[in-house]
Amino acid sequence: MMHLTAFNRAEQGHILTPRLETPFHDRLAALSETNDWYSWAGYKAPHSIFDTELEYFAIRSTSALFDISPMVKYRIRGSDAARYLNRLTVRDVAKLGVGRVHYTAWCDDHGHVLDDGTLFRLATDDFRLCCQERHLPWLLDSAGGFSVEISEETAEIAAVALQGPTAFAVLEAAGFASIETLKPFQLAEFPHADGSVTISRTGFTGDLGYELFAPAKAALSLWDRLWTAGSGFGLKAIGYDALNRARIEAGFIVANADFITAEAALRADRERLPDEIGLDWLVDPQKPYFNGRDAILKARTKGTFKHVLVGLEIEGNIPAEGAIVYHRGKKEVGLVTAAIWSPLAKRNIAIATLSRPYGASVTDNLWVEIYAMRELQYQKLMKRARVVSRPFVKLDRRSAMPPGRF
Known part of the structure; x- marks a missing residue:
């Protein structure tokens, strides 16, 4: 009977549902030597690619590519987008200029932190909010009385972090013209394939670094462009374990690791x-x-x-x-x-x-x-x-x- 129950559950499929694969997965899987994967927000993500120690030293000595596509991404648009986000988050959005990024957090009515993340101002009334956890019901419930459109674009937008001392050299070699003018916490659009890629000078390593956002269909061509350009600059693909070492050195915190978010707290x-x-x-x-x-x-x-x-x-x-x-x-x-x-x-x-x-x-x-x-x-x-x-x-x-x- 126990075997039959297990079989029936397997037949239903809910225990066999595979983890989602990011738009960069084919490239990561081809490079993976350790085959060491974990689940990040429902996506298959690598703990390591070839060796955690060497991956860490790639961050600090050359440069490293880390797939951040599973990071939850929300698009917030509308005439009240800035006013809405100023009501939602603890930092003053009015001080965030177009083409800028800032780190922020948001709380429940008791002042308890729901999450932290980065807010990108893409245009006057167009923002992207990136964070660790999913909050769409909270974001929608908080939007009453505001003229604003909120949608999750995690699956539609591929994202990769390029971090380390040779990160700028890689982007320059990849042909991203004027990338040298990009200041810390600034973003800009750059041509790629038949469209564009958004590049921000941000990251989670405390090192020279950038984050790149592109439509999922352009992910592999973007990876190949960076990988080819990085061949002379020691570029490596890395997993989370190496990134985690770098973020600890930088003193950065992780939701539901260094603190429990208000929605996840049971006590x-x-x-x-x-x-x-x-x-x-x-x-x-x-x-x-x-x-x-x-x-x-x-x-x-x-x-x-x-x-x-x-x-x-x-x-x-x-x-x-x-x-x-x-x-x-x-x-x-x-x-x-x-x-x-x-x-x-x-x-x-x-x-x-x-x-x-x-x-x-x-x-x-x-x-x-x-x-x-x-x-x-x-x-x-x-x-x-x-x-x-x-x-x-x-x-x-x-x-x-x-x-x-x-």
Whole structure:
């Protein structure tokens, strides 16, 4: 009977539904040596392509291509698009010029962060919002009273990140004329095939880098154009594991990894206000009313924040991923959400969420509990940690104008 039930379920197909393939999948699959895939927003995405260590060093030493097509993309258009987005997000959209990008976040009415992402102003009344999670019902529910059209274009738009010191040289060699004029957080349209590609000087590595957006039908020709141009500049395809190392060095956070989004939180104490995850600098209290404003400002006035997200430097060289953080080695005060031994900083670094006042006014005598495998046995290690500023690594080439060819 159990076998029959399993067979019937398989016949229905819902447990055999394959993961979607991105527009770049054929190129990634042809290059993949590790065959190490995971599910990103329902898409098949690589943990690695050939070797995580070497992929990381491609980001920092030459350049790397990372498929970001599964990133959720919303198109928001209409005469009220800017006013709507200013009501939705915590940052002042009126200050975002056409052809510019900014990092932002949005909250529920209690001030808890629903997600963070990047907002691209393609034209006066035309925006693209990119983020980690899907929010179409929330976006639509928030649009009442605004003359605005909202649609998800994740499947229609292919996107790839080109990151690393030779990224500009690759684009220049690929024939993207005047790419050297593109400033950090600026975007522009460039001819490609029978249409165009949108290129922004943005990325998730803290390095010199760009993100390219094109219609899905133009994905393979765009990849081939970059791959051919990059042959003399050490261009490699990479997976998420290498990208994750770079983003930790840059001090960037990931939704539902370093913090739990308000929609995903199952317990009330897991939700976070912007100030509790290091996003206080995004909040513009001087702009018109936005979702969560009153709750955020009330917490600031009364000093009722319960958590803080911090950077840690930990003694030794064993990464502390998932480690518990203690004060004086006894009182549990938080958790490490991301950690690596940084090859670039030559430090053992981590991002951690702590219960205030620890990590805020109390920063002394912090310890992390690491379990290291030693000859088939786990050894408990208590290592000292100190709060340090993020980013852990700051590269001048990220914002240099004009960008270097390296």
